[in-house]
Amino acid sequence: MGTAYNFDYDVDLGPTSIPLGDAGNISDLPLEEAHAELQATVCEILSNGSIPFVVGGGNDQSYPNAAGLLDFASKTPGATIGVINIDAHFDVRPLKDNKAHSGSPFRQLLESNTFLSGANRFIEFAAQASQCSVLHYNYIMESREKVQTGVITLAQLRESKGGPVAVFKRVLDVFFASCDYIFISFDIDAISGADAPGVSCPATVGLSSQEALDICLEAGKSKKVKLFDVSEFNPKIEEYRTGRLVANMFYHFAMGIVLREPRKKGTLPVGRTIEKLVGGPTPKRQRTKKRETEGVSPVAVDYPPVVPSPARGPKVHAVRSTPHQAPLVITEEEVEHGPAAKRGRARRNKKINLGPEKQVAAPVTAPKPEKPPRIAPVNTKTTVHVANLPFTLSDEAFGSIFSGYHVKSAHVVRAHHNNRSKGYGFVEFESEVDQVKAMNEKQGTMLPTLNGEPRAIVISIVKPNPK
Numbered sequence: 001m002g003t004a005y006n007f008d009y010d011v012d013l014g015p016t017s018i019p020l021g022d023a024g025n026i027s028d029l030p031l032e033e034a035h036a037e038l039q040a041t042v043c044e045i046l047s048n049g050s051i052p053f054v055v056g057g058g059n060d061q062s063y064p065n066a067a068g069l070l071d072f073a074s075k076t077p078g079a080t081i082g083v084i085n086i087d088a089h090f091d092v093r094p095l096k097d098n099k100a101h102s103g104s105p106f107r108q109l110l111e112s113n114t115f116l117s118g119a120n121r122f123i124e125f126a127a128q129a130s131q132c133s134v135l136h137y138n139y140i141m142e143s144r145e146k147v148q149t150g151v152i153t154l155a156q157l158r159e160s161k162g163g164p165v166a167v168f169k170r171v172l173d174v175f176f177a178s179c180d181y182i183f184i185s186f187d188i189d190a191i192s193g194a195d196a197p198g199v200s201c202p203a204t205v206g207l208s209s210q211e212a213l214d215i216c217l218e219a220g221k222s223k224k225v226k227l228f229d230v231s232e233f234n235p236k237i238e239e240y241r242t243g244r245l246v247a248n249m250f251y252h253f254a255m256g257i258v259l260r261e262p263r264k265k266g267t268l269p270v271g272r273t274i275e276k277l278v279g280g281p282t283p284k285r286q287r288t289k290k291r292e293t294e295g296v297s298p299v300a301v302d303y304p305p306v307v308p309s310p311a312r313g314p315k316v317h318a319v320r321s322t323p324h325q326a327p328l329v330i331t332e333e334e335v336e337h338g339p340a341a342k343r344g345r346a347r348r349n350k351k352i353n354l355g356p357e358k359q360v361a362a363p364v365t366a367p368k369p370e371k372p373p374r375i376a377p378v379n380t381k382t383t384v385h386v387a388n389l390p391f392t393l394s395d396e397a398f399g400s401i402f403s404g405y406h407v408k409s410a411h412v413v414r415a416h417h418n419n420r421s422k423g424y425g426f427v428e429f430e431s432e433v434d435q436v437k438a439m440n441e442k443q444g445t446m447l448p449t450l451n452g453e454p455r456a457i458v459i460s461i462v463k464p465n466p467k
């Protein structure tokens with residue numbers, strides 16, 4: 001799954017840091033009985049102070065999971081839950097012959113009296129309009145009469161500042177600000193099929209696996225997140241790549257849980273920073289930003305046929321959580337405008353432990369060559385600024401315009417990266433008399449350009465730097 005100690009995050013996933021346990025499989029039972037067993041198991045694990053991480057299997061598992069959390073929440077009067085469905089699809093289709101299926105879990109939730117009776121919240125995240133019926137969209141919107149719901153499409157995420165991970169954090173912090181417990185339901189068909197092929201309905205576009213892992217990390221870090229499920233992993237379609245992704249999702253979620261606790265200072269072995277190793281400033285981590293096709297009008301389409309998920313029931317992992325802490329207090333204003341103080345990204349620890357020889361080896365860094373200043377300090381008494389120059393003008397030709405005025409130096413200002421003229425320059429004269437005379441007599445001189453339209457130069461005396 002991953003190393004026990006992750007030095008990138010300074011997170012120890014060893015047994016003394018975070019006790020992980022396998023709560024077993026939901027045995028082969030008729031669907032309704034399996035759901036009942038799952039619901040009871042989830043509630044039991046929560047009651048023991050652990051965080052269930054349920055791996056399916058069909059997305060039908062998500063309603064019993066949510067019901068298990070609702071059962072748990074009912075033990076605390078007034079406790080509310082927030083449910084986020086990260087999914088390319090809404091999964092609010094009606095029951096078939098009164099029976100639940102992988103397309104119906106959130107319809108069941110939005111029609112559950114227990115869910116509707118409290119101030120609970122539900123949001124669809126990363127839904128793809130090309131894969132979802134507008135009728136179902138309307139259904140979710142109409143449910144607002146009974147309960148707070150929302151839809152954030154993948155196209156919206158791509159257009160949002162910070163992309164999916166930043167928006168996900170805002171959903172947790174703002175949309176779920178009033179909720180006590182959060183359930184993250186992650187259908188991995190929300191992830192691009194190139195990254196997650198082992199699903200019944202692989203997506204042509206979607207979240208990247210990197211974004212999925214970052215979301216799992218953020219979910220783990222939120223103290224309110226009490227339950228996580230991963231749906232639609234189907235090893236019969238593809239086992240290796242997708243299996244590793246699901247394991248890595250669990251790994252990142254578990255790392256996030258460790259990061260819930262305030263960091264102890266000095267836990268990380270002293271290492272060298274990236275800067276010291278390679279020289280120069282530490283590069284910011286780059287993420288590929290994909291753009292989705294825009295302008296798809298909503299058309300009512302049905303889901304593609306769903307390949308049956310493996311017969312084996314969902315696998316339940318339990319992660320022991322820390323004792324329940326009071327939910328963060330977020331003010332009304334913060335709900336409107338976001339958190340007052342930006343807490344920023346997870347503080348990635350840039351230090352790398354290189355082992356015992358670290359004290360001996362000196363970092364190999366070349367001394368930084370001194371860059372000449374872009375524009376030499378100018379003497380305002382003897383220098384003029386000349387604008388509206390033709391872009392093809394050389395320094396030499398520029399100086400020759402003022403040949404009768406005792407030119408000390410003349411240069412056209414050029415862009416650093418491609419050396420192209422910026423269309424202005426500076427001329428320095430021997431004396432202030434030359435400066436004023438040249439400005440008065442050469443003002444408006446017409447210079448030829450490539451397109452045949454001559455330009456009149458604009459000469460001005462350089463103003464003293466306000467500093």
Ligand SMILES: [Mn+2]
Binds near residue numbers: 187231
């Ligand atoms: Mn789904």
